[in-house]
Amino acid sequence: MKYFILLFKREISLSLRNGTSMALGPFFYLCLVILFPFGVGPNMKTLSLVSPAVIWAGPLLATLIGLETLFQPDKEDGSLDIYKLSGHAFEGIILTKATAFWVVYVLPLIVISPLFGMMLGMESPIIIGSIIALIIGSPALVFFGTLCAALTLHLKRAGMMIVILAVPLLIPTLIFGVTASKALATSTTPFTTPLMILGAVSIFSGCLCAVAGARILR
Amino acid sequence: MSPDDRVVISVNKLTVEAGPIRLFENLSFDLEQGQVLILHGSNGVGKTSLLKVLAGFNSPEHGKIKFGTRAELSAYNIHENCHYLGHKNGLKAKHTVFENLDFFQTFDRIPKFSIQDAADLLHFNSLLTLPVSVLSAGQARRVAFARLLVSDRPIWLLDEPTAALDASTSRQFEYLALQHMKQGGMIIAATHLPFLSDHSDCQTLNLDAYQTNCFTSATTADSTL
Numbered sequence: 180m181k182y183f184i185l186l187f188k189r190e191i192s193l194s195l196r197n198g199t200s201m202a203l204g205p206f207f208y209l210c211l212v213i214l215f216p217f218g219v220g221p222n223m224k225t226l227s228l229v230s231p232a233v234i235w236a237g238p239l240l241a242t243l244i245g246l247e248t249l250f251q252p253d254k255e256d257g258s259l260d261i262y263k264l265s266g267h268a269f270e271g272i273i274l275t276k277a278t279a280f281w282v283v284y285v286l287p288l289i290v291i292s293p294l295f296g297m298m299l300g301m302e303s304p305i306i307i308g309s310i311i312a313l314i315i316g317s318p319a320l321v322f323f324g325t326l327c328a329a330l331t332l333h334l335k336r337a338g339m340m341i342v343i344l345a346v347p348l349l350i351p352t353l354i355f356g357v358t359a360s361k362a363l364a365t366s367t368t369p370f371t372t373p374l375m376i377l378g379a380v381s382i383f384s385g386c387l388c389a390v391a392g393a394r395i396l397r
Numbered sequence: 398m399s400p401d402d403r404v405v406i407s408v409n410k411l412t413v414e415a416g417p418i419r420l421f422e423n424l425s426f427d428l429e430q431g432q433v434l435i436l437h438g439s440n441g442v443g444k445t446s447l448l449k450v451l452a453g454f455n456s457p458e459h460g461k462i463k464f465g466t467r468a469e470l471s472a473y474n475i476h477e478n479c480h481y482l483g484h485k486n487g488l489k490a491k492h493t494v495f496e497n498l499d500f501f502q503t504f505d506r507i508p509k510f511s512i513q514d515a516a517d518l519l520h521f522n523s524l525l526t527l528p529v530s531v532l533s534a535g536q537a538r539r540v541a542f543a544r545l546l547v548s549d550r551p552i553w554l555l556d557e558p559t560a561a562l563d564a565s566t567s568r569q570f571e572y573l574a575l576q577h578m579k580q581g582g583m584i585i586a587a588t589h590l591p592f593l594s595d596h597s598d599c600q601t602l603n604l605d606a607y608q609t610n611c612f613t614s615a616t617t618a619d620s621t622l
Contacts, residue, residue, distance in 0.1 A: 181503075186504065193491055261501070264452060264477070264480075
């Protein structure tokens, strides 16, 4: 465990020193939030109706775009070889890297979501519901994305390929995420049921990403 | 120490392929602790491929690699016992030299030299606080070599260890490699340059002799493209 904490700290510190790529995600998300209302038109009611979808699709796409940098630098500078020979469980190394990615890349997206929610005219119960659903559901975005990043590691310009491969895997998360986001305001659907499914998908994707990712990269 | 207690890597009838090309067949050798094996051979003959197979990154087409004491050769598990210094240095450009080595020392579990001592031995004391991105190729190579010193593993797999180095640093690498051998380590190095060539326990292996360089059955270069 000590070694994974060490690796976790290293990943965080490396990401923080690579500031530009970290800021890319939130700015991409911002662009989506700015562009979307122009498409929907001036009706505030329509906008607030569809905004939970934007609050989910924004972080989803921003995460997938950022995932290209998860294994690529390690492959290029030879760190991946060192990790393979380290004698520590490779599954643990992948999970550690994915978790560190979630903290430095996805957590900021969730933190700015309330602000973007207000820009889109969302009511506060929906904003609160979205944040809770994002926190529980977003690990699945990273874990499925990590799996796709491992699969595409040997391709040049793998970024778009990761998005194409991962989007079908992320549809359940998106459906239950948006359902949970709206549940607090409508009270026709229970709030906890979609949350539990989101949590289950996150845990399942974490296991899959660790085991299958290690097999792929070895 | 009786001969049966000596640690040995035993390679038996190894055949290695790279994509559609069979690089070499029926390669066998034994390497005991305290010995060094230098791989020679022309470009593309499979020196790097052999090192990658030994490190466990790729698996051989046929043949077995065993590791352990003479009395008890176990199945292949040298991964955790070996350092691999490939063409890539494995250093993080954004981190300083010290941060890189500090990470390796703990992450590879068994520390050996302190980072300060390793820096003294390889003459990069003044570089410890600099980020790796500003180092020259030779300086970065020295830091990568220091990784072999700060954590202790018996087997060193070196791929062109002295390329891009000046003469005095090359000699320093040789000296450190000799020290490692005297302490019972093993070294397998692929190189074109004279590296440890005047040492008595040094075996050389010219891979050109095992070269087949033919396409494997039913595969042509075109079908894999």
